[in-house]
Structure formats: structure tokens, C-alpha cells
Amino acid sequence: MENQKEFKLVKGVFSPEDAKEVLFKLVNSKIKYHQLEKFSLAERNAGDVNYSEERIHQLESSKNQIENQINLAQKENKFIKIDGTIVLEFIDKF
Numbered sequence: 469m470e471n472q473k474e475f476k477l478v479k480g481v482f483s484p485e486d487a488k489e490v491l492f493k494l495v496n497s498k499i500k501y502h503q504l505e506k507f508s509l510a511e512r513n514a515g516d517v518n519y520s521e522e523r524i525h526q527l528e529s530s531k532n533q534i535e536n537q538i539n540l541a542q543k544e545n546k547f548i549k550i551d552g553t554i555v556l557e558f559i560d561k562f
Contacts, residue, residue: 478551488535
């Protein structure tokens with residue numbers, strides 16, 4: 469069985485507006501996931517929420533950086549090429 473598999477989730481050339489919509493939906497989805505995970509852990513008193521808090525912070529920072537790049541592309545009247553690959557790899561449980 470193959471241990472690793474790649475999937476192209478986003479690939480193409482986009483207007484800045486379309487790039488923003490695609491990328492923000494991905495990032496916002498991840499932020500929402502970690503917010504729900506954090507809430508669930510806190511409600512159940514089931515563990516440390518630090519990882520989710522850190523990921524939310526990292527994702528919000530990435531979102532700000534993406535927005536800055538998109539604004540620059542708009543200002544320079546450019547399109548944006550996106551090549552987003554997800555790599556899945558099977559690993560042993562910890």
C-alpha cells in the first residue's frame with residue numbers, strides 16, 4: 469500500500485477577488501475547526517486548548533498575510549496563480 473498520496477485542492481489562475489474568496493474559505497474553515505475543537509475541549513474539561521489557540525493565531529496571521537498579497541496584486545492589476553497541494557501520509561499511532 470502506498471504510504472503517501474497528494475491531492476491538488478486548488479490549482480489555477482485567479483483574479484484577486486476570486487483568489488481571496490477561495491483562500492479565505494479554506495483558512496476560515498480551518499479557524500472554525502480549531503475554534504470548535506477548543507470549545508469542545510474546554511466544555512468537556514478534556515484537555516489542553518493551547519494547540520488550538522496557537523493554530524488559530526497562526527491561521528489568522530496567514531490570513532492577514534494573504535490579504536496583504538491579494539491587495540498588492542489588485543494594486544498592481546495582476547492575477548494570482550495558486551497551486552495548493554495536500555499531502556496525506558500514513559504514520560503509526562503515537
